[in-house]
Amino acid sequence: MWSRRALLKSIAGSSIMTATxxxxxxxxxxxxxxxELLDFRKGAKQLQLHFNENSAGMSPRALAAAKNAMDSAxxxxxxxxxxxxxxxxxxxEGVSTSSVALGNGSTxxxxxxxxxxxxxxxxxxxxxxxxxxxRSFGKRLGMPLQIVPVRPDFTxxxxxxxxxxxxxxxxxxxxxxxxxxxxGTIIPASDLTAWITNAPLNHTFLIDEAYFDYAAxxxxxxxxxxxxxxxxxENLIISRTFSKVYGMAGLRVGYxxxxxxxxKHIGDFTNIVNLNIVGASAALASLKDExxxxxxxxxxxxxxxxxxxxxxxxxxDHVPSSTNFVLHRINSTVAAYKRRMLANGIQVGRxxxxxxxxxxxxxxxxxxxxAFTDTLKAFRMREWV
Amino acid sequence: MWSRRALLKSIAGSSIMTATxxxxxxxxxxxxxxxELLDFRKGAKQLQLHFNENSAGMSPRALAAAKNAMDSAxxxxxxxxxxxxxxxxxxxEGVSTSSVALGNGSTxxxxxxxxxxxxxxxxxxxxxxxxxxxRSFGKRLGMPLQIVPVRPDFTxxxxxxxxxxxxxxxxxxxxxxxxxxxxGTIIPASDLTAWITNAPLNHTFLIDEAYFDYAAxxxxxxxxxxxxxxxxxENLIISRTFSKVYGMAGLRVGYxxxxxxxxKHIGDFTNIVNLNIVGASAALASLKDExxxxxxxxxxxxxxxxxxxxxxxxxxDHVPSSTNFVLHRINSTVAAYKRRMLANGIQVGRxxxxxxxxxxxxxxxxxxxxAFTDTLKAFRMREWV
Numbered sequence: 032m033w034s035r036r037a038l039l040k041s042i043a044g045s046s047i048m049t050a051t052x053x054x055x056x057x058x059x060x061x062x063x064x065x066x067e068l069l070d071f072r073k074g075a076k077q078l079q080l081h082f083n084e085n086s087a088g089m090s091p092r093a094l095a096a097a098k099n100a101m102d103s104a105x106x107x108x109x110x111x112x113x114x115x116x117x118x119x120x121x122x123x124e125g126v127s128t129s130s131v132a133l134g135n136g137s138t139x140x141x142x143x144x145x146x147x148x149x150x151x152x153x154x155x156x157x158x159x160x161x162x163x164x165x166r167s168f169g170k171r172l173g174m175p176l177q178i179v180p181v182r183p184d185f186t187x188x189x190x191x192x193x194x195x196x197x198x199x200x201x202x203x204x205x206x207x208x209x210x211x212x213x214x215g216t217i218i219p220a221s222d223l224t225a226w227i228t229n230a231p232l233n234h235t236f237l238i239d240e241a242y243f244d245y246a247a248x249x250x251x252x253x254x255x256x257x258x259x260x261x262x263x264x265e266n267l268i269i270s271r272t273f274s275k276v277y278g279m280a281g282l283r284v285g286y287x288x289x290x291x292x293x294x295k296h297i298g299d300f301t302n303i304v305n306l307n308i309v310g311a312s313a314a315l316a317s318l319k320d321e322x323x324x325x326x327x328x329x330x331x332x333x334x335x336x337x338x339x340x341x342x343x344x345x346x347x348d349h350v351p352s353s354t355n356f357v358l359h360r361i362n363s364t365v366a367a368y369k370r371r372m373l374a375n376g377i378q379v380g381r382x383x384x385x386x387x388x389x390x391x392x393x394x395x396x397x398x399x400x401x402a403f404t405d406t407l408k409a410f411r412m413r414e415w416v
Numbered sequence: 417m418w419s420r421r422a423l424l425k426s427i428a429g430s431s432i433m434t435a436t437x438x439x440x441x442x443x444x445x446x447x448x449x450x451x452e453l454l455d456f457r458k459g460a461k462q463l464q465l466h467f468n469e470n471s472a473g474m475s476p477r478a479l480a481a482a483k484n485a486m487d488s489a490x491x492x493x494x495x496x497x498x499x500x501x502x503x504x505x506x507x508x509e510g511v512s513t514s515s516v517a518l519g520n521g522s523t524x525x526x527x528x529x530x531x532x533x534x535x536x537x538x539x540x541x542x543x544x545x546x547x548x549x550x551r552s553f554g555k556r557l558g559m560p561l562q563i564v565p566v567r568p569d570f571t572x573x574x575x576x577x578x579x580x581x582x583x584x585x586x587x588x589x590x591x592x593x594x595x596x597x598x599x600g601t602i603i604p605a606s607d608l609t610a611w612i613t614n615a616p617l618n619h620t621f622l623i624d625e626a627y628f629d630y631a632a633x634x635x636x637x638x639x640x641x642x643x644x645x646x647x648x649x650e651n652l653i654i655s656r657t658f659s660k661v662y663g664m665a666g667l668r669v670g671y672x673x674x675x676x677x678x679x680k681h682i683g684d685f686t687n688i689v690n691l692n693i694v695g696a697s698a699a700l701a702s703l704k705d706e707x708x709x710x711x712x713x714x715x716x717x718x719x720x721x722x723x724x725x726x727x728x729x730x731x732x733d734h735v736p737s738s739t740n741f742v743l744h745r746i747n748s749t750v751a752a753y754k755r756r757m758l759a760n761g762i763q764v765g766r767x768x769x770x771x772x773x774x775x776x777x778x779x780x781x782x783x784x785x786x787a788f789t790d791t792l793k794a795f796r797m798r799e800w801v
Contacts, residue, residue: 079492088491097490101482101694106473106663107464135520139687146531146685164688171684278491281693299556300531302524303549308666309486309694 067374069409078399081378083212083356085278086395087330089313090323093279096316100308109308116306116315120286123318124257129291132298135305137241137272137285141165144204144237144268144287146300149174153202153235156195158187160213160383162239165206175199180385185214185350185358193226196234208239210246210253213383213391215352217246220254227259227267236267241285244276246353248328253353257288265290268297273310275355276327277317282310331355334394341404345411356393358384362416365390371415375406452759454794463784466763468597468741470663471780472715474698475708478664481701485693494693501691501700505671508703509642514676517683520690522626522657522670526550529589529622529653529672531685534559538587538620541580543572545598545768547624550591559589565770570599570735570743578611581619593624595631595638598768598776600737602631605639612644612652621652626670629661631738633713638738642673650675653682658695660740661712662702667695716740719779726789730796741778743769747801750775756800760791 079086088094100112113133121128134140145155145168154175157166161181169176177195182188187207196203210217227236238256246253257269269288274280284306287297306314317323335357342349342359349359361368365382368390372379380391394400410416464471473479485497498518506513519525530540530553540554540561554561562580567573572592581588595602612621623641631638642654654673659665669691672682691699702708720742727734727744734744746753750767753775757764765776779785795801 082493084493085491094486094490097486097694098483100666101479101486105479105482105666105698106470108467108469108659108665109668135687135690135692138689142687167688274493280493281485281490283494283689283692302520302527303552304523304668305520305690307520307668307692307695309482310692313490 067371069375069406071409072375072377072406075376075402076399077376077378078395078403079378080393080395080399080403081380082280083275083354083391083393084280085275085327085355086399087278087327089278089282090317090320092320092323093277093313093316097282097309097313100312104308107308108304109306109311110304112308112311112315113304113306116284116311119315119318124288126261126288127291130260130288130294132287132289132294132301133306134270134285134287134301136274136280136283137239137270137287138164139301139305140268140270140285140287140297141206141237141239142168143297143300144235144270145169145172145174147297148202148204148235151202151233153204154199156192156199156203156205158192158206158208158211160385161187161206161208162212162241165204165237165239169204174204181211181214181216184216186216187211187214187218189218189222189226196230202233202235204235204237206237206239208241209256210242210250210353212242212354213356213380214350214358215354215356216350217250217253217353219252220256221252223256224254224259227256227264230266232266234266237270238267239270241270241272241275242354243271244324244328245331245355249332250353260288260290263290265293268293273314273317276324276331277314278327279310279313279317282313284310284314330397331394333397334400337397337400337404338392338394341407345407345416347416356391358389358391361388361390363388368416371410372406377403377406452756454760454791456794457760457762457791460761460787461784462761462763463780463788464763465778465780465784465788466765467665468660468739468776468778469665470660470712470740471784472663472712474663474667475702475705477705477708478662478698478701482667482694482698485697489693492693493689494691494696495689497693497696497700498689498691501669501696504700504703509673511646511673512676515645515673515679517672517674517679517686518691519655519670519672519686521659521665521668522624522655522672523549524686524690525653525655525670525672525682526591526622526624527553528682528685529620529655530554530557530559532682533587533589533620536587536618538589538618539584541577541584541588541590543577543591543593543596545770546572546591546593547597547626550589550622550624554589560584566596566599566601569601571601572596572599572603574603574607574611581615587618587620589620589622591622591624593626594641595627595635595738597627597739598741598765599735599743600739600741601735602635602638602738604637605641606637608641609639609644612641612649615651617651619651622655623652624655626655626657626660627739628656629709629713630716630740634717635738645673645675648675650678653678658699658702661709661716662699663712664695664698664702667698669695669699715782716779718782719785722782722785722789723777723779726792730792730801732801741765741776743774743776745773746775748773753801756795757791762788762791
């Protein structure tokens, strides 16, 4: 056993490993697990590519603001910082401060929308796969649920979701993550606008735009639904986050935009002071750092190019992504793939699709993506992908 | 006008001002406002004594942990740090992790208790004056409300609250802030224990122990109701905060303790990840810094001694306090007092009692309390208090 492992490591290290030395003909047995660390990944930087975080982190200006707030005001209630952030968001989005609901991450905006519509006896209309918290909150609050699978091409099936909403025959909360997590796909703006503008007012639309910035920068046909809020539609809540392009997942800051009436209503379902001084100060500084914002988008695009080139080279099918992650084929079970990646210090996503054999990989920095694609190519040499 | 102001300033500065030179016979007119800055307060450190914060701030170890978390993990979801904090709280309180509900400040625990009992159709039984958020959340969620005034000595009138709860004839949420804010008084443990242990299960007790640490250290007859949770009472939620003795009001960390069943139930009414990496890391480090904890309590006691000595010297009646604030007479309207204190760079509380003429002063550091009591004594020289 030892000599075989040493042999494989030596081969991996010398880059002359061929498929014939791999595990052709099936998954390796458990006894092989010790052999799954590739030589060039020994002592390499660990990669966290499983939670759609931003590996590059937040704006240096935001970090400085956060530290300053920590030093000077960690013991003071953060109301003033929160008000300043609310104003900055309102200015950025072109709405009144009363149209801005702040959340402890955008997940809290989702919670607020769920709680507000639970009180109305709404049924949740949800896609699968999609970000699971709306469904989870709804279950906890006893709400009925209708789940509509995405289409074979992984795009959100809004026709069937619309049909399900109409069939519910009462108030519904329609959860649309756009771009969708974990598929990375968008709903064309024209289709979505047509649906919302023609829907009855007891159909509440929760548009989770956590990945808005990437799609808006990259994808023709994608648009935020914010203009519909501005046009006065009460049955619409847009949710945004500082966790993605702004790199602040650890600081828990998100927001919702809705008409003043709807924002006030969902605001009834939260604690009053739900951001801390550090999160609020960092978010405010982030909004002012346009240079960082542009760099953050650019780094994501570069990382995505590196990844897509490797996937294409390896013939691993992928779903077109408007986000900071890509859903792609791995020619393996997710369980085996995940275990092997972990053996090499790389955390990748869990299984998220009906069909086993797809992984949602979060885009790290461009450098991290090179390390990841090198690993992926070495996996191919062993016929692991 | 100018010369009169100059005269008064000169007198205040030389410490020989007498009551005859003050504003005997009533409140000064608005035209006097310019004269309200005492010479020795010119350029003095501003004091924030209005929100019951901890002027000394948090543990240096907590600050270091918070900065480390900020640097290393601001872009990563904080689940692991939150789990570690939950475990540390469970260990400290001697309960299972499932008995710990985390909150974005203890105010979120109050919200969760309100939302959970709103679903049951509960009436809120509240004291006045007390911390107002339970009532405020309840109003937003459409809950009926019964308000019971404190007794003439400012202690919580639990007999009348019990009578109100029984008269409600259905589920109730009984909000007991103990020690009470803004009175600083405690409910004797024996009385409270007797009430809770004999109450029907549809009477839910929310015991807000935000000021627990001060009372436990200082006041005979005060006890946490935590043992009743451990004995298995389902209709009881204890709430605690890191905003007071731990000096972390800006970082929004609080927790609730209840039976596993009740903790799970109130946990349904929150976002899943409701602390950020900085707050969770700082709170965890705070719990481990016993030296800081002891110093924090000691500083509060010293500040309180300084304040009480001055109040006694000036003959300003005060309510015995088991907290980090004191409710005391000011021989003035709160509005005039607040304005004059503000003119001297000192923020004091708003009006909180039925009878005008009482102020709730938060205890700053011992040094801050000396500056405050010097100001108070100078106010007496002008017959402002």
